[in-house]
Amino acid sequence: IAPPTPTVQWKDILPGVEELFDGKRNSAAPGVEYLVKEDGSLALTHVMQIENPDTKFWVEVFVCAHSREVLSVTDFMAHATVCVLDFGVGE
Numbered sequence: 001i002a003p004p005t006p007t008v009q010w011k012d013i014l015p016g017v018e019e020l021f022d023g024k025r026n027s028a029a030p031g032v033e034y035l036v037k038e039d040g041s042l043a044l045t046h047v048m049q050i051e052n053p054d055t056k057f058w059v060e061v062f063v064c065a066h067s068r069e070v071l072s073v074t075d076f077m078a079h080a081t082v083c084v085l086d087f088g089v090g091e
Contacts, residue, residue, distance in 0.1 A: 002044040006065035010046040013068050017061055020070070023052035027089060035062050035071055043071055 010030045018024055021046075030048040036041055045062040062072040 001042045002064075002066060004044065006044060006046065008046075008065055008068055010048060010065075013046065013063055014048070016068070017048065017063060017070070018050060021050045021052075021059060022055070022059065023050040023057055023058070023059075023064075024053045025049065026058075032065060033062070037071065045071060046083070050064075 010032075014025060014030075026049045028048055028049040031046055033047050034042045035045045044065040046065050047060060047062050049058065049060050056077055058076040060074040060076065061070060063070050
């Protein structure tokens with residue numbers, strides 16, 4: 001398990017993350033969370049949301065709070081479709 005206290009602060013990595021994802025941090029407060037890596041180990045991460053309204057880009061980025069490495073990205077703008085089926089229940 002990674003040490004529980006970040007050795008890198010989120011404000012120090014923010015400019016690089018914003019440049020990497022061509023966006024700006026939104027109003028969601030950055031947080032510190034553990035992330036389970038593929039090998040099963042835990043990494044302490046800074047979690048922040050980056051947006052670019054012009055390109056409709058919005059992601060949540062998990063950056064190692066020790067190495068500054070981007071470990072995971074969640075894309076909130078993934079395209080999806082929904083199919084609603086009417087089973088006539090409750091009529």
